[in-house]
Amino acid sequence: MNVLAGKKLLLGVTGGIAAYKSVELVRLLRKSAAEVQVVLTGAASQFVTPMTLQAVSGRPVRQDLFDPAHEAAMGHIELARWADLVLVAPASASFMARLANGFADNLLSTLCLATAAPIVLAPAMNQQMWQNAATRDNASLLVRRGVELWGPASGDQACGEVGPGRMLEPEALLSQLCSRFTQGPLAGVRVLLTAGPTREPLDPVRFIGNRSSGKMGFALARAFTGAGARVELIAGPVTLDTPAGVERVDVETAGEMEQAVMARVKGCDIFVGCAAVADYRPDAVADQKIKKNSDRMEIRLVRNADILAGVAALPDAPFTVGFAAETQDPEEYAEKKRIAKRVNMIAANLVGARQGGFERDENALTLIWDGGREQLPMTDKVSLAEKLVSLIAEHYENRHSA
């Protein structure tokens, strides 16, 4: 049976060119046997008509907060209670600002304040608007309050620009809704994950980096989402697309990664350090490009903080999982690291020119915990991540029942 069958979805449509896609979204949702109540803002009705949305949803579209006809039947509070989930697609920059500030000045923003149902936004706007500091702040405030952001995707925009701000396609929103209603083993669990390499600048053009591609961490983010978890991904510089449903923060240096993790770790249930964090950074970063004036040159390095060990040492530490990439004796070194960093589980793998690991699509791991280990043979990183996540979920559950 379709997981969306009989689900009561309140679809908020706000003003933006992507509003035309909500017609297709409603059609797909109805095909999945969901009940869909559309709420249109004034600006949205400039882009798509209530008549069209009424025809595809099979219900009168709601637009006004002060609508005597509707308040007599299903008032806005009942509508807020009726919903199993509120999806705002597209969510404009203006609507996000309204929600972040708690305004109740139209039917949709009032509903969002009055509902106990999960709220999901599918942002859609010009890429500069999405990257504007005000929108970034509103987005992170909303996420901290439990609002989910799905997307936006990057690509060509209706305004002719290219960049992040495209609403996820209706099919992608449908598939995320399906997984949102699928009860996975980690439903409701908050996961914070680091992935990819870090870059430690030497001067404005050079840095010390490493070969991590971020593929394993991104595959884990995807697998955690599939298991029902809410995932925040702190990513070093990589060229990978954000997995659907994952909230991503991009950083460059180990210091920035540490700050991003520490700002988000409170209240998170599982922390996975999958990033290849630079252990050292140059003591000083030159303001200008360093010139080759002599035959020898020395770079003085200083230690970076160990993010994973720092998280594991917190008073309310989440369940912690680390990685140990080694060029020899991975299991032995990993077990030492697990104990030294006081993490719950550690995944050991061989890396190097012949062994695989970094930059590859496949990997093999040994997952080690206190009193046990399991070898996960060479396979693609997507399947490996799914296996890892189910083992992590099992041990996370056991810890709670212990």
Ligand code: C5P
């Ligand atoms: O000690 P080593 O760098 O081999 O440990 C690897 C594990 O520690 C990984 O999980 C990595 O994400 C984490 N780590 C970290 N911060 C550092 C160094 C490593 O979180 N500065």
